[in-house]
Amino acid sequence: MKYSVKVIFTYSVEPDNRKFYEESIYLVDAESFDDAYEKAERYTKDFDLEHTNPKGQKVKTEKIDFVDCFLAFDEENGVQEIYSSTFKNKSSLSENDFYKAITAQCDADELFDLRYEEFN
Numbered sequence: 001m002k003y004s005v006k007v008i009f010t011y012s013v014e015p016d017n018r019k020f021y022e023e024s025i026y027l028v029d030a031e032s033f034d035d036a037y038e039k040a041e042r043y044t045k046d047f048d049l050e051h052t053n054p055k056g057q058k059v060k061t062e063k064i065d066f067v068d069c070f071l072a073f074d075e076e077n078g079v080q081e082i083y084s085s086t087f088k089n090k091s092s093l094s095e096n097d098f099y100k101a102i103t104a105q106c107d108a109d110e111l112f113d114l115r116y117e118e119f120n
Contacts, residue, residue, distance in 0.1 A: 002072035003028045003036035004083040007044055008064040013057055013113050020106065020114060021064075025083045033069045040066060053113050054120040 004025050011020040026043065030036035050060045072082045089098040 001030065002082075003030050003033065004070040004072050005036050005040035005066060006068045006070075006083065006085065007040060007066055009047065010062050010064050011114050012060045012062075013053070014060075015057065018113070020110070023067075027072065027082055033071075036069050037066055052117045053115055054117050055113065056117070057113065059114055 005028055007024045007026065009022040009024065011022065012018070013020070026040050028036045028039050030039055044063055048062050050058055053059050068085060070083050070085075072080060074080070087102060089095060091098060093101060
């Protein structure tokens with residue numbers, strides 16, 4: 001069966017310790033939810049690393065958590081949902097600010113600081 005496993009990574013950019021967060025969703029062939037988590041964990045075990053960005057700053061990547069696992073149901077009419085997540089605002093943010101927080105994306109300039117120096 002196919003499962004989708006969502007993993008959260010954090011990037012810290014020195015010297016000012018700016019933080020970036022990445023959601024990654026992996027499609028995993030597995031026999032169960034536990035098996036899917038185990039396979040995703042093995043796949044990402046070496047993802048905690050450091051590199052230098054084009055500005056010469058150190059960028060450290062860390063896996064924070066395996067957040068969720070979703071059973072990817074059968075395809076229907078050429079469409080297959082590979083992940084779904086439901087949110088509830090349990091914070092002190094207004095609904096509008098909460099929506100902005102969960103949908104905010106980095107722009108190209110912000111992502112430049114996460115690039116690898118040697119691949120730029």
